[in-house]
Amino acid sequence: MIGLVSYIVFFLILSLIFGIAVLGLNLQWGFTGLFNAGVAGFTAIGAYTMAILTGPARDAVLGGFELPFVVGLIGAMMASGIGAVIVGLATLKLRHEYLAVATFGIAVTIQLVCLNWEYLTGGTLGLIGIPNPSKAWADGPLAQNALYLLVVLVVVGLTFAALERIVKSPWGRMLKAIREDDIAAASLGKSPERVRLEAFVLGCMIMGLSGALYVSFIGYVSPWDFLPIVTFQIWTMLIVGGSANNRGALLGALIVWGVWTMSGFVISRVVPSEIQAQGGAMQAVLIGLILVVTLLIRPRGLIGEELHVSRHARS
Amino acid sequence: MAADALLQLRGVTKRFGGFTAVDAISFDLPRGVIGGLIGPNGAGKTTLFNTVAGLTRLDEGEVLLDAAPIQNLPPHRIFAEGLSRTFQIPRPFPEMSVLENVMLVPLGQSGERFWNNWLRSATVAREERAARARADEIIDFCRLASVRNDQAGTLSGGQLKLLELARVLMADPKIILLDEPAAGVNPSLMLTLVDQIKALNRRGHTFLIIEHNMDVVMSICDPIFVMAQGRLLYEGDSAGARRDPAVLDAYLGDLP
Ligand SMILES: Nc1ncnc2c1ncn2[C@@H]1O[C@H](COP(=O)(O)OP(=O)(O)OP(=O)(O)O)[C@@H](O)[C@H]1O
Ligand SMILES: [Mg+2]
Numbered sequence: 001m002i003g004l005v006s007y008i009v010f011f012l013i014l015s016l017i018f019g020i021a022v023l024g025l026n027l028q029w030g031f032t033g034l035f036n037a038g039v040a041g042f043t044a045i046g047a048y049t050m051a052i053l054t055g056p057a058r059d060a061v062l063g064g065f066e067l068p069f070v071v072g073l074i075g076a077m078m079a080s081g082i083g084a085v086i087v088g089l090a091t092l093k094l095r096h097e098y099l100a101v102a103t104f105g106i107a108v109t110i111q112l113v114c115l116n117w118e119y120l121t122g123g124t125l126g127l128i129g130i131p132n133p134s135k136a137w138a139d140g141p142l143a144q145n146a147l148y149l150l151v152v153l154v155v156v157g158l159t160f161a162a163l164e165r166i167v168k169s170p171w172g173r174m175l176k177a178i179r180e181d182d183i184a185a186a187s188l189g190k191s192p193e194r195v196r197l198e199a200f201v202l203g204c205m206i207m208g209l210s211g212a213l214y215v216s217f218i219g220y221v222s223p224w225d226f227l228p229i230v231t232f233q234i235w236t237m238l239i240v241g242g243s244a245n246n247r248g249a250l251l252g253a254l255i256v257w258g259v260w261t262m263s264g265f266v267i268s269r270v271v272p273s274e275i276q277a278q279g280g281a282m283q284a285v286l287i288g289l290i291l292v293v294t295l296l297i298r299p300r301g302l303i304g305e306e307l308h309v310s311r312h313a314r315s
Numbered sequence: 316m317a318a319d320a321l322l323q324l325r326g327v328t329k330r331f332g333g334f335t336a337v338d339a340i341s342f343d344l345p346r347g348v349i350g351g352l353i354g355p356n357g358a359g360k361t362t363l364f365n366t367v368a369g370l371t372r373l374d375e376g377e378v379l380l381d382a383a384p385i386q387n388l389p390p391h392r393i394f395a396e397g398l399s400r401t402f403q404i405p406r407p408f409p410e411m412s413v414l415e416n417v418m419l420v421p422l423g424q425s426g427e428r429f430w431n432n433w434l435r436s437a438t439v440a441r442e443e444r445a446a447r448a449r450a451d452e453i454i455d456f457c458r459l460a461s462v463r464n465d466q467a468g469t470l471s472g473g474q475l476k477l478l479e480l481a482r483v484l485m486a487d488p489k490i491i492l493l494d495e496p497a498a499g500v501n502p503s504l505m506l507t508l509v510d511q512i513k514a515l516n517r518r519g520h521t522f523l524i525i526e527h528n529m530d531v532v533m534s535i536c537d538p539i540f541v542m543a544q545g546r547l548l549y550e551g552d553s554a555g556a557r558r559d560p561a562v563l564d565a566y567l568g569d570l571p
Contacts, residue, residue: 170426
């Protein structure tokens with residue numbers, strides 16, 4: 001029983017952390033139509049920033065600041081935001097598929113930097129010993145995880161509330177208009193460049209926040225946590241849940257992460273040990289399958305978009 | 316007349332590859348008029364609108380709005396200078412409601428600044444209520460009340476033309492360029508449309524209208540500009556256009 005509860009707590013923490021990244025992507029793709037195929041790169045920036053800011057001193061590696069958790073979260077968002085400004089200025093003029101290719105390439109580059117810039121990232125081994133704030137407040141793994149779940153829930157709640165407010169504002173209305181027809185929007189006085197950059201940067205900051213929560217929970221960060229498969233998972237979560245709907249984004253995270261972990265469990269039990277090594281690939285295929293089935297049966301995801309932006313537009 | 320020209324074109328030229336769609340067009344549109352821009356299909360009228368509104372870069376020439384050059388500004392800045400246009404082929408925001416297609420338009424909404432939605436939320440709410448009230452009026456005026464809360468993508472062709480008009484009216488610009496406002500709109504509505512354009516004109520809006528419906532053009536437009544093959548053939552009043560041999564030859568000749 002305790003085992004099950006611990007497992008559920010663990011599962012919820014990870015899926016909600018994913019959910020935050022999905023919320024960030026939803027702002028970019030769901031509301032603004034920006035095809036960011038480099039989600040993993042921006043979560044990586046947040047994760048490493050958190051690790052550097054809050055982690056212990058290390059030999060020959062930047063660190064030892066041991067700043068508080070909340071400072072780490074804010075720093076992570078700022079670092080991802082700065083990265084997004086640079087990337088955004090360089091790429092947001094590109095149209096969909098080109099933007100996708102460019103951001104994908106950037107994320108791969110970021111991952112390679114994580115792998116190789118040892119002074120900053122610890123290289124292949126990554127950075128270990130990242131403090132989990134719940135350990136100072138609770139005893140025993142279950143209580144600690146339950147506490148961390150609470151922290152994650154608070155962050156998810158705040159992020160969700162802030163996003164709901166901002167997408168249901170005149171600003172959010174511009175995002176949608178630019179998504180639907182940027183030429184018409186520009187002809188009606190909206191600046192697609194400015195609005196796209198704002199949405200991109202804000203979305204990437206939220207992805208950074210997700211990465212930061214992840215490392216504090218896991219306690220270490222390594223380049224292998226930010227492979228393109230992560231971007232793929234986050235995209236699937238958004239499509240399954242329903243893009244342009246923040247509730248859908250969170251629901252998609254729960255469902256897809258649920259399928260991912262359960263399939264991992266089943267594969268570890270059922271699949272003969274000789275081909276266990278291919279288990280990850282099987283999981284990826286399964287996720288791909290869910291994506292395709294969703295696109296075929298419910299192209300708008302489980303929860304669709306709401307018609308009105310402004311509460312003053314409801315009759 | 317030139318002294319109070321609201322819109323001035325000076326040698327405006329637009330080429331697509333080797334093809335000159337708009338060929339050194341120059342004219343002045345006085346403030347307060349309803350100008351008509353006519354000419355056969357493919358004459359370059361829409362292309363001229365696109366260049367003036369900043370949607371395509373012109374290759375040569377100058378466009379002045381209230382004596383200030385606007386030809387190098389991006390479209391949203393030109394709109395902010397007070398020039399707005401409708402599209403011949405409507406460009407709605409299909410997944411937004413008709414109401415929000417219209418509420419989007421006002422310039423400088425506080426809520427378009429990210430932080431104001433937290434720091435000045437009362438102002439944002441007040442502006443939204445005002446925008447809603449005004450949008451409702453315009454929607455009624457454009458006979459779109461019955462589809463106010465429908466997705467714009469579900470509207471009929473004629474309704475989409477009206478939505479184009481509604482959005483532009485919401486902007487309250489100095490000059491409105493209408494690209495075939497009457498096309499696809501039913502005849503009884505067309506009469507109201509004409510009345511409305513006149514009424515808006517009396518309230519100080521200047522218009523430049525591309526229109527193939529000669530009844531509309533002849534009844535409300537003065538001056539009239541006639542284009543064919545990218546060039547300006549004629550500029551003057553409607554009676555003169557009817558008598559001008561080049562115009563008759565290029566365009567009006569085949570009319571009853
Ligand atoms: N983007 C483009 N690329 C190449 N050629 C173009 C482009 N846009 C317009 N043209 C050409 O320019 C010419 C003028 O087109 P335009 O749409 O301005 O005509 P129009 O006077 O508005 O005609 P209509 O009355 O049929 O709307 C046409 O021959 C058209 O094929
Ligand atoms: Mg045309």
